[in-house]
Amino acid sequence: MKTSPQKVFQQYLEAQGLKLTKQRTSILEYLLRAQNHSTPERIYRDLSAQDATLGRATVFRTLHLLERAGFVGKILFADGSHGYEHKFARPHHDHMVCVDCKQVIEFTNPTIEKLQDQISREFQFTPLWHTHEIFGRCRKCSQKAVV
Amino acid sequence: MKTSPQKVFQQYLEAQGLKLTKQRTSILEYLLRAQNHSTPERIYRDLSAQDATLGRATVFRTLHLLERAGFVGKILFADGSHGYEHKFARPHHDHMVCVDCKQVIEFTNPTIEKLQDQISREFQFTPLWHTHEIFGRCRKCSQKAVV
DNA sequence: ATTGATATTGATACTCAATCTCAATATGAA
DNA sequence: TTCATATTGAGATTGAGTATCAATATCAAT
Secondary structure (H helix, E strand, C coil), X not given: CCCCHHHHHHHHHHHHCCCCCHHHHHXXXXXXXXXXXXXXXXXXXXXXXHCCCCCXXXXXXXXXXXXXXXXXXXXXXXXXXXXXXXCCCCCCCEEEEECCCCCEEEECCHHXXXXXXXXHHHCCCEEEEEEEEEEEECHHHHHHHCC | CCCCHHHHHHHHHHHCXXXXXXXXXXXXXXXXXXXXXXXXXXXXXHHHHHCCCCCHHHHXXXXXXXXXXXXXXXXXXXXXXXXXXXXXXXXXXEEEEECCCCCEEEECCHHHHHXXXXXXXXXXXXXXXXXXXEEXXXXXXXXXXXX
């Protein structure tokens, strides 16, 4: 039983009564092969270089669709803007973002996750998702920043 | 020795060679008395009702100034927009945001804070600030949401 | 109190991401 | 192949936030 992201996406669309289009596929595949975090504008620029008829609105619509479905997540940048990353076969993780070189380091901490659940329970709050980002300087930029 | 927020702000401005203006004062005081989290637009609307000459740009400029100075912090909302809260005489805290009623619940957890520092140290990352927000449904909205 | 260097302000124009509209098109079940 | 309808793209529009710059306010020095 082979469950590629494409397959999973297709099944999701079907279950929702939505249609699989080449635009949706191409945006999904862009995200799957992207190494760094992709902004909507960047995705639009890169993909419309291939297919000049691709519309900006479709990129935003598809990103929202993928986000609602839980297939992609947002990442915040230090300047307040944001990008997306796919979540196929990737365990949950949070981010450390370097304010100088913009590098994003991923981290996971099961204890923090547990504590979050515990806190939520205390408040009878039903957690749906969270963002946890530490902004600062990565090792290299910390060294450079010494005045 | 009395150190009101106003005094602290004044001293900060002086130290930076900046000037204390009535606009800056009035925006600071708005934030101090605000119960809920204030958006730039809301601040602008409310304050310009009093002083019709107040400019939108000044609100943004002052918020940035206050943020740089560490006197106010951002809070993210579930829709991606954000507001501000002052940090005078308030210990650090993080947020749980209800996606339905938009209520913001504050929480603090020293263990999480410690773990964050520990993780940063592991990566030789110098943390400057962080955002940690849990989105979900508050007690009341969880009950309502049962289908 | 007056002066004067300069930080600040507000009106306005502008930018740019994101959304809306809607006619044309693509999808997929029958 | 047909057809109901989900989707798309072009372009207009919105709206938050920024840049510009002449007019003004601040405050330290007189």
